[in-house]
Amino acid sequence: MNLSTALNPKPGRGCFITLEGIEGAGKSTHIAPLSALLSSLGIAVVTTREPGGSPIAERIRTLLLDSANTGMDETAELLLMFAARAEHLAKRIRPALESGAWVLCDRFTDATYAYQGGGRGLNPERIAVLETLVQGDLRPDLTLLFDLEPALGLARARGRGAADRFESETLCFFEAVRAVYLERAHASPERYRLIDGAAPLSAVAEQACQALLALVESRRYETAGASGDGAAV
Helix, strand or coil: CCHHHHCCCCCCCCCEEEEECCCCCCHHHHHHHHHHHHHHCCCCEEEEECCCCCHHHHHHHHHHHCCCCCCCCHHHHHHHHHHHHHHHHHHHHHHHHHCCCEEEEECCHHHHHHHHHHHCCCCHHHHHHHHHHHHCCCCCCEEEEEECCHHHHHHHHHCCCCCCCCCCCCHHHHHHHHHHHHHHHHHCCCCEEEEECCCCHHHHHHHHHHHHHHHHHHHHHHHHHHCCCCCCC
């Protein structure tokens, strides 16, 4: 049985994969090749991003990233993140998953825990309440965490051009963001795969592809078992 035969997605739901990491970690660079990998296996795939991903959510993204909005209240920022997420889920993520497509998303709620919880110092319990309100029981099936030292990530990000409102934050801010990301990864190893973002580009790509292929293989066995084929080989 080949992968593309075994991997007609489960009726009713595709897989939800998120890519996380601080600025400059490489997640945005690798989302297109990962999408191409899934497509090559015959899997319908949708790529998207947060904040943003749908028309209204993209307008909220503009507010959040605008460097002119440096005085934004921290709670307002948190609520805007979840307002964008609610639109994104309703208009793009949930419809794609329900159609059986796999969704690759550049950042999701882990970023809120890391940036608004770690970076801004907001109580994670407040974030959890909004997470449940907006998402219900929807959580990613797999999260690829592209990890590297914040100083290197900021140097990469700021070398791309004018910094947005988040890229303009201090090194201490991003150290706190990274710490929360790593805490969450260590607490949920079944969902996270840690990618060494400081490695050469080809090595980063290899790590990310292998992590994604492991999920593909896992879904292959689940699908084969549900169809009564027994152990898939």
